[in-house]
Amino acid sequence: MASRKKFIESVGATCANWYWSWSFVNHQERFVIFGLWDVHKNGLILEKQWNGHGLNQSLEHIRLVQENGYTLKTFPIKYSQTDNGNPRIKGFDPILTDKLLVSVSGCWYAISDDIDVEEAIAEEVVNPEIFIEGATKNISVNAYERNPKARKECLEIYGYKCFVCHFDFKKTYGDIGLNFIHVHHEVALADIGQEYEVDPRNDLKPLCPNCHAIIHRIHPPIKVDDLKKNIKLLAR
């Protein structure tokens, strides 16, 4: 790990212990650094459940970002495991990238400002046939129009109010808002096999475009229930 130490020191940052630290800080320039595992495509950098020597220090680093205005940077680390199954850093790239810190339900994510949310939403697929044909990259219309039955069943169960924030388009906009809502598909495309059949109660949720875009800000998307818990916490 000597070279990782060299890299971190070369950008003016330090830590409590070069062996077990998960994150680093530069107090002069007011930024913290987290390693970002290649296996965490959604930008996950810390979970409360990750027990280890590094946890308290990393929570303090998170606090510096959330409360003291420090910025967050990440560098890519490659995942492997030790013989007893603990995560081990196989390698890293000495490249720092500026990120935004997002916390949802005891997890912290480092996200980029430039994620194309519109594209993520447009690519959402409810119709397994479309997925199997491998056409997911080319879908530009709302794919639910192709599976009106699943969408209809979802809306019969949940109604046309946003499942997360309860926004009601008819109430706010009048008749022109009647029956307008996005329907979000919760199952990750990667989990959909040949046998997949959409479950309108568990896999689909009506969302307003605001909540829908926020859910897709992390990719793969965060869970609908986690976003719901998050806005409740903040509203208190």
Ligand SMILES: [Zn+2]
């Ligand atoms: Zn909403």
Ligand SMILES: [Zn+2]
């Ligand atoms: Zn969605």
